[in-house]
Amino acid sequence: xxxxxxxxxxxxxxxxxxxxxxxxxxxxxxxxxxxxxxxxxxxxxxxxxxxxxxxxxxxxxxxxxxxxxxxxxxxxxxxxxxxxxxxxxxxxxxxxxxxxxxxxxxxxxxxxxxxxxxxxxxxxxxxxxxxxxxxxxxxxxxxxxxxxxxxxxxxxxxxxxxxxxxxxxxxxxxxxxxxxxxxxxxxxxxxxxxxxxxxxxxxxxxxxxxxxxxxxxxxxxxxxxxxxxxxxxxxxxxxxxxxxxxxxxxxxxxxxxxxxxxxxxxxxxxxxxxxxxxxxxxxx
Amino acid sequence: xxxxxxxxxxxxxxxxxxxxxxxxxxxxxxxxxxxxxxxxxxxxxxxxxxxxxxxxxxxxxxxxxxxxxxxxxxxxxxxxxxxxxxxxxxxxxxxxxxxxxxxxxxxxxxxxxxxxxxxxxxxxxxxxxxxxxxxxxxxxxxxxxxxxxxxxxxxxxxxxxxxxxxxxxxxxxxxxxxxxxxxxxxxxxxxxxxxxxxxxxxxxxxxxxxxxxxxxxxxxxxxxxxxxxxxxxxxxxxxxxxxxxxxxxxxxxxxxxxxxxxx
Numbered sequence: 001x002x003x004x005x006x007x008x009x010x011x012x013x014x015x016x017x018x019x020x021x022x023x024x025x026x027x028x029x030x031x032x033x034x035x036x037x038x039x040x041x042x043x044x045x046x047x048x049x050x051x052x053x054x055x056x057x058x059x060x061x062x063x064x065x066x067x068x069x070x071x072x073x074x075x076x077x078x079x080x081x082x083x084x085x086x087x088x089x090x091x092x093x094x095x096x097x098x099x100x101x102x103x104x105x106x107x108x109x110x111x112x113x114x115x116x117x118x119x120x121x122x123x124x125x126x127x128x129x130x131x132x133x134x135x136x137x138x139x140x141x142x143x144x145x146x147x148x149x150x151x152x153x154x155x156x157x158x159x160x161x162x163x164x165x166x167x168x169x170x171x172x173x174x175x176x177x178x179x180x181x182x183x184x185x186x187x188x189x190x191x192x193x194x195x196x197x198x199x200x201x202x203x204x205x206x207x208x209x210x211x212x213x214x215x216x217x218x219x220x221x222x223x224x225x226x227x228x229x230x231x232x233x234x235x236x237x238x239x240x241x242x243x244x245x246x247x248x249x250x251x252x253x254x255x256x257x258x259x260x261x262x263x264x265x266x267x268x269x270x271x272x273x274x275x276x277x278x279x280x281x282x283x284x
Numbered sequence: 285x286x287x288x289x290x291x292x293x294x295x296x297x298x299x300x301x302x303x304x305x306x307x308x309x310x311x312x313x314x315x316x317x318x319x320x321x322x323x324x325x326x327x328x329x330x331x332x333x334x335x336x337x338x339x340x341x342x343x344x345x346x347x348x349x350x351x352x353x354x355x356x357x358x359x360x361x362x363x364x365x366x367x368x369x370x371x372x373x374x375x376x377x378x379x380x381x382x383x384x385x386x387x388x389x390x391x392x393x394x395x396x397x398x399x400x401x402x403x404x405x406x407x408x409x410x411x412x413x414x415x416x417x418x419x420x421x422x423x424x425x426x427x428x429x430x431x432x433x434x435x436x437x438x439x440x441x442x443x444x445x446x447x448x449x450x451x452x453x454x455x456x457x458x459x460x461x462x463x464x465x466x467x468x469x470x471x472x473x474x475x476x477x478x479x480x481x482x483x484x485x486x487x488x489x490x491x492x493x494x495x496x497x498x499x500x501x502x503x504x505x506x507x508x509x510x511x512x513x514x515x516x517x518x519x520x521x522x523x524x525x526x527x528x529x530x531x532x533x534x535x536x537x538x539x540x541x542x543x544x545x546x547x
Contacts, residue, residue: 095458097486107467108467111468161466
């Protein structure tokens with residue numbers, strides 16, 4: 001499934017003295033199986049934009065298109081958008097309510113009217129995907145789990161509704177290194193093996209710079225720059241907005257400034273390492 | 285959830301905004317009492333105009349009708365009950381229900397009084413920021429500390445409660461959105477379903493409130509907050525000339541009005 005925001009604008013608290021613009025004339029498109037990364041300083045409208053993707057907010061002007069159909073056409077199309085676009089909020093573990101992990105994950109499929117007989121299998125699959133053993137965890141209470149486990153339960157809760165497009169708002173914030181890696185691997189699997197479209201908002205672009213096809217940078221509610229991740233990362237706008245770039249990109253920049261041309265736009269430490277070895281060998 | 289604004293303070297710089305909160309609390313207490321003193325239609329009309337004038341001075345005339353919305357139900361019920369249940373000369377009948385003249389009069393008078401009470405008490409919150417309001421309350425309650433009333437603790441509690449209302453709404457909004465994303469339909473008419481969605485909302489909301497309260501208590505203690513300790517205030521409240529003028533003016537007007545009514 002592809003998703004598109006066409007010229008979408010949204011103002012908060014319309015018609016009150018507290019009105020403030022959320023986003024202005026946003027255009028984005030993510031094709032099926034594409035991985036789109038989104039960056040922007042705090043208050044740049046990232047979360048506002050995300051909430052338009054599954055119809056939580058209705059644009060003041062512009063359209064949200066899911067496979068070229070406006071999601072606000074009818075109650076049914078909105079419902080379909082809610083199911084097909086899985087939105088994982090920031091710190092999703094704060095929204096857990098189920099008495100058991102099973103109940104928590106079955107909530108989405110039940111609400112969307114999946115056949116009752118299939119739900120246990122759906123829950124098992126979702127738990128497998130996020131790396132939680134069904135037998136071991138299904139009757140555990142979410143509140144007794146560790147932070148990383150809770151986050152995976154929350155993610156499984158969204159995945160259980162079998163969304164085609166997965167939208168994540170800073171999914172790795174507050175996780176330890178292992179938790180971050182597990183989560184990134186889970187999403188990579190869904191993206192590569194199942195062709196799910198991924199939209200990932202982050203401040204830590206280094207985690208996904210080698211995975212995201214395209215990078216979109218927002219500032220003050222508008223798209224500042226968009227393009228291939230590797231190209232956007234070398235854009236000077238990144239440092240102007242105070243956004244972090246991967247160390248590898250910074251190193252390439254430094255080398256370039258010293259007259260040493262780096263090839264292939266490396267974004268991971270492995271890539272820049274190999275490139276430096278190649279450069280050193282060339283000198284010898 | 286958007287658009288619900290509690291403690292309806294409208295920032296501004298009018299004469300009423302600049303008055304000391306203590307002045308405003310005292311004045312509003314007396315004006316609220318006066319609502320029960322006025323009797324004749326002429327007095328009611330005059331008092332209504334006076335309240336409208338206050339709204340204009342405060343620069344919040346736009347809120348004049350809006351603040352009455354939450355009280356509308358109460359006003360209508362008062363009017364209907366008084367009209368139908370008061371015995372007296374029958375004015376007209378609606379089906380089996382007869383409306384008496386005294387009932388209509390009583391209902392109208394009480395209704396108008398409720399309207400005035402709402403208008404006056406809302407005016408204070410419209411032109412006073414919550415922080416200044418609690419500062420004012422704390423100062424006014426101070427003398428009662430001698431007899432064991434924990435004035436500053438009470439003020440602190442009110443302050444914290446007010447401070448966390450927006451946070452609470454934000455949190456509620458966030459959880460509702462998260463549950464909606466997972467197919468919850470909060471507008472559902474089926475009671476059983478609704479109950480289920482409410483659990484999905486209330487459980488995380490309670491958990492997060494308790495967590496926030498815990499964190500706040502720790503943060504306050506680590507910054508040296510001790511219950512019962514004498515604290516100073518960043519924004520010292522000061523009576524200025526205009527406060528004395530308003531209070532003196534009020535005393536003269538109220539005094540002569542009461543004198544005229546009762547002597």
